[in-house]
Amino acid sequence: MNRILRKLYRSDLEGVHYAECDANGAAGCAAIEAKNLSVHYDGVPAFRDVSVSFPPCQITALVGPSGCGKTSFLQCLNRLTDLIPAAEVFGDLRIGATSVFPGDCDVSSLRKRVGMIFQKPTPFPFSIRKNFHLALKEHGTHCSTERDVRMEKALRDVGLWTEVKDRLGMNAMSLSGGQKQRLCIARALALQPEVLLMDEPCSALDPIASATVEELISSLRGRYTVIMVTHNISQARRLADYAAFFWVKHNTGHLVEHGEAKKLFYEPVNDLTQAYVSGRAG
Amino acid sequence: MDRYVFREGSFTVITWLSGIAVFAIFALLVFDVFYHSGLFSLEFLFSDVKGAGREGGILPVIISTSLIVLTCSVVSLPIALGSAYFLFYFSRQNTRISALLRVSLDVLASTPSIVFGLFGSAFFCLYLDLGFSILSGGLTLACMILPAVIRMCEEGLSATPEEYGLQAAALGMSKTALFFHVLLPAALPTLSAAVLLGIGRALSETAALLFTSGYVLRMPESLMDSGRSLSIHIYDLAMNIPGGDQNAYRTAAVLLGMLFVINSVALASMNFCAGRVIRK
Ligand SMILES: Nc1ncnc2c1ncn2[C@@H]1O[C@H](COP(=O)(O)OP(=O)(O)OP(=O)(O)O)[C@@H](O)[C@H]1O
Numbered sequence: 001m002n003r004i005l006r007k008l009y010r011s012d013l014e015g016v017h018y019a020e021c022d023a024n025g026a027a028g029c030a031a032i033e034a035k036n037l038s039v040h041y042d043g044v045p046a047f048r049d050v051s052v053s054f055p056p057c058q059i060t061a062l063v064g065p066s067g068c069g070k071t072s073f074l075q076c077l078n079r080l081t082d083l084i085p086a087a088e089v090f091g092d093l094r095i096g097a098t099s100v101f102p103g104d105c106d107v108s109s110l111r112k113r114v115g116m117i118f119q120k121p122t123p124f125p126f127s128i129r130k131n132f133h134l135a136l137k138e139h140g141t142h143c144s145t146e147r148d149v150r151m152e153k154a155l156r157d158v159g160l161w162t163e164v165k166d167r168l169g170m171n172a173m174s175l176s177g178g179q180k181q182r183l184c185i186a187r188a189l190a191l192q193p194e195v196l197l198m199d200e201p202c203s204a205l206d207p208i209a210s211a212t213v214e215e216l217i218s219s220l221r222g223r224y225t226v227i228m229v230t231h232n233i234s235q236a237r238r239l240a241d242y243a244a245f246f247w248v249k250h251n252t253g254h255l256v257e258h259g260e261a262k263k264l265f266y267e268p269v270n271d272l273t274q275a276y277v278s279g280r281a282g
Numbered sequence: 283m284d285r286y287v288f289r290e291g292s293f294t295v296i297t298w299l300s301g302i303a304v305f306a307i308f309a310l311l312v313f314d315v316f317y318h319s320g321l322f323s324l325e326f327l328f329s330d331v332k333g334a335g336r337e338g339g340i341l342p343v344i345i346s347t348s349l350i351v352l353t354c355s356v357v358s359l360p361i362a363l364g365s366a367y368f369l370f371y372f373s374r375q376n377t378r379i380s381a382l383l384r385v386s387l388d389v390l391a392s393t394p395s396i397v398f399g400l401f402g403s404a405f406f407c408l409y410l411d412l413g414f415s416i417l418s419g420g421l422t423l424a425c426m427i428l429p430a431v432i433r434m435c436e437e438g439l440s441a442t443p444e445e446y447g448l449q450a451a452a453l454g455m456s457k458t459a460l461f462f463h464v465l466l467p468a469a470l471p472t473l474s475a476a477v478l479l480g481i482g483r484a485l486s487e488t489a490a491l492l493f494t495s496g497y498v499l500r501m502p503e504s505l506m507d508s509g510r511s512l513s514i515h516i517y518d519l520a521m522n523i524p525g526g527d528q529n530a531y532r533t534a535a536v537l538l539g540m541l542f543v544i545n546s547v548a549l550a551s552m553n554f555c556a557g558r559v560i561r562k
């Protein structure tokens with residue numbers, strides 16, 4: 001009985017998961033469009049007047065020196081800025097067809113559509129299975145068989161299934177750093193997001209775990225819109241289809257240049273970008 | 283080199299001596315109680331009081347005590363968790379108000395229990411007209427243990443990594459879900475230790491109950507009946523009842539036994555918590 005249910009759900013899910021990308025953001029992945037976006041902390045701008053649009057289904061790298069507002073920019077995209085009392089956001093932001101900042105935006109479902117991966121992997125201190133079930137239950141997946149199926153699918157997607165399938169009841173805290181980060185990515189994927197935000201996802205990992213996660217991110221291309229902050233220019237070169245370069249001037253971040261990754265990293269227009277990507281500034 | 287040896291040596295000796303002193307006091311106390319109580323059968327626990335406590339058992343006293351402690355825990359548990367979360371949450375938003383709240387809680391926590399007894403008898407017994415009753419006693423005890431329990435619960439919540447809040451929000455989880463499904467389970471060992479320590483304190487309380495739940499020796503029929511707690515029974519037998527000494531010691535032995543069980547459970551859950559932190 002369980003097996004039949006499982007099969008049913010799986011065929012059901014496949015349709016949703018691998019849906020064709022469309023620019024409207026109905027399913028698959030969504031484009032992101034910011035107009036004059038600024039974030040202020042206690043009235044002091046962290047970055048200012050960023051107007052940019054990121055193409056759907058591609059990997060976009062955000063690069064720039066420390067303090068130029070990359071994290072703040074990412075936190076706007078899923079409204080994590082709401083959690084910081086001092087933060088104020090100005091300007092306009094659209095993800096797919098929805099506008100992010102009007103008061104009636106359903107933040108919970110926005111965050112389901114726009115997943116986020118942090119620098120420090122943060123699984124909850126429960127079993128691997130419960131980590132998935134908690135998140136899925138919150139978004140209305142009440143059937144536990146369906147939750148299990150989605151968990152398995154997400155874990156397979158990140159290549160963790162074979163490593164943990166026999167110990168799903170084990171505390172997620174006892175995984176290695178790289179495994180934890182892949183678990184967090186899988187947990188975000190289980191919610192079937194359209195956009196994944198990653199804030200330096202590899203910088204807390206050793207080179208080998210980092211390479212595994214990098215490979216995983218690359219495999220997400222075409223299925224999700226990935227916006228990735230990284231300090232590692234060569235990683236950005238390897239992964240990104242599109243790139244944006246931020247610079248900090250008078251303690252405020254600005255978007256200096258954005259465009260195709262090849263162009264930005266190999267023939268930048270701006271001298272600052274040229275200096276930064278060749279390692280002469282920043 | 284010699285100074286080093288002297289310093290390290292005297293440090294070791296002092297720590298050992300103080301450890302031994304504490305243990306000796308504890309051993310003396312337990313010895314004293316059990317020496318005077320003598321061996322007694324379990325029937326003491328399950329039979330009715332006779333002769334104002336000189337003879338018979340302590341069943342009504344145990345029942346009253348359990349009811350008082352139960353009332354106290356049922357009332358204080360949700361309030362403690364709620365206020366602890368309030369403090370935990372607002373200490374990140376408004377540090378000044380939460381610092382003030384913390385200081386007032388710490389003052390309340392060190393207020394002598396007789397003051398709580400007077401407050402309870404004025405407020406619960408007279409003003410709310412609950413009279414001398416198990417309910418008044420339980421509520422007074424709840425007021426008494428809350429400050430300390432709230433502070434300990436808040437420490438437990440603050441000991442959870444700060445990232446959980448951000449991570450839960452990023453998964454689209456609500457604040458309620460964060461509290462009930464992430465923070466509470468993650469802090470559960472510390473929280474239960476805090477609550478058990480509070481209950482232990484309530485169990486051994488005398489002064490706060492003297493004016494609120496009274497010292498009637500009958501078997502209580504409802505929460506509105508007056509009832510005598512174990513510690514008041516000890517006090518009464520030792521001070522007011524000639525020939526009640528041995529039963530006073532026996533009751534003390536029972537109380538010690540209950541405290542021992544409760545504190546062992548608290549300790550075990552704290553160890554469990556510590557083990558979990560280390561394994562991270
Ligand atoms: N919660 C906050 N409260 C006040 N100011 C903040 C807060 N978070 C960030 N800032 C400020 O905003 C500016 C941008 O910070 P942000 O973290 O976005 O930079 P970043 O580009 O992510 O840097 P890094 O590369 O070091 O992670 C900084 O000047 C920082 O001091």
Ligand SMILES: [Mg+2]
Nearest residue numbers: 070071072199
């Ligand atoms: Mg950052």
